[in-house]
């Protein structure tokens with residue numbers, strides 16, 4: 001019998017310690033940024049009833065048609081799915097726990113999402129999103145605020161070369177009118193539509209506009225525009241969003257073809273796009289979804305949100321040459337001898353009491369080989385302890401990153417001396 005090597009599932013990545021440093025820095029930055037706008041963290045399960053996504057995202061979307069990891073719970077027959085996105089779960093949790101009872105909510109979450117896609121650069125089967133949702137807000141101010149806050153984040157992350165595209169999908173009545181016109185238009189070109197478009201012609205013709213097939217572009221270019229069907233309220237809402245963006249100095253481009261991949265959007269939709277990641281150029285996408293809460297069984301409430309693709313953002317940051325922030329260590333404790341070992345443990349814990357980051361040498365070996373490891377670490381100094389030092393209750397402190405002699409330090413003074421070295 002052959003014994004195939006066990007490897008991670010295709011399209012699902014390990015994030016190794018060197019790279020994880022960048023993730024940690026990113027996560028800290030994002031968390032501070034969100035708190036700066038009054039968003040609060042919420043955490044939902046990775047697995048939800050399949051019916052939730054079918055109802056929220058829509059049966060005739062890429063995600064529900066072909067990208068979900070769905071399975072039957074063998075124990076009780078429940079139909080379950082690994083979450084492909086977070087909005088549906090977030091709204092489900094908010095309704096289940098009645099969080100909108102007396103106040104709107106600004107919420108965020110982050111974590112892995114799962115979609116069965118063809119893996120390529122910037123497109124994975126397990127990928128990570130930071131999702132931001134404002135629930136219970138009707139006005140254009142919250143749409144604009146979410147866009148403005150993105151612009152701030154790009155600055156804080158040092159990301160350049162992203163552009164903002166916005167569009168409005170109008171409301172149900174205008175979408176309905178537009179849908180009828182689209183179907184009539186595309187029916188005239190039925191023999192030139194690709195298989196995807198033919199399938200969507202009657203189920204979800206709006207999505208044909210989103211097609212990436214070059215052969216379809218001419219037909220799409222001539223299609224009736226939703227812009228021409230908008231109701232006055234939707235126009236007013238969209239104008240107000242644009243006015244705030246202009247007053248905040250945020251450049252944008254109106255892209256009438258921006259329809260988004262999920263069914264639940266209405267009115268404002270937006271995407272932040274870069275040309276630097278090849279075909280996978282959308283790093284952040286979102287918009288208003290006033291119908292979703294009711295669709296999932298709640299009392300109708302407006303809402304607006306967006307999600308960022310973490311892998312794509314980090315790829316962009318790395319392209320800009322950002323170095324991984326080093327894993328910080330303050331002290332490497334070197335020790336040899338039995339009394340020394342006992343003292344080394346005490347010293348390491350004492351320093352940790354003080355908030356220092358300490359690596360206690362484990363695995364034995366002589367001073368020389370231990371010092372080599374200390375040098376190769378990121379520690380700022382080595383605390384060296386032999387049995388002589390242990391007997392005298394002192395530590396030899398050796399700076400590792402600057403030229404300086406080692407010094408003999410009383411145990412009572414060690415924290416002070418180390419603080420002087422690392423500042």
Ligand code: ATP
Nearest residue numbers: 117122123124127261282283284285307308309312
């Ligand atoms: P795309 O058109 O690239 O498939 P999407 O419309 O399916 O994107 P959303 O559902 O809006 O994407 O998800 C928000 C963001 O999450 C995307 O803009 C992208 O940055 C990221 N994202 C989506 N799918 C993947 C994936 N398979 N791998 C990595 N990142 C992804």
Ligand code: MG
Nearest residue numbers: 062063117261
């Ligand atoms: Mg997709």
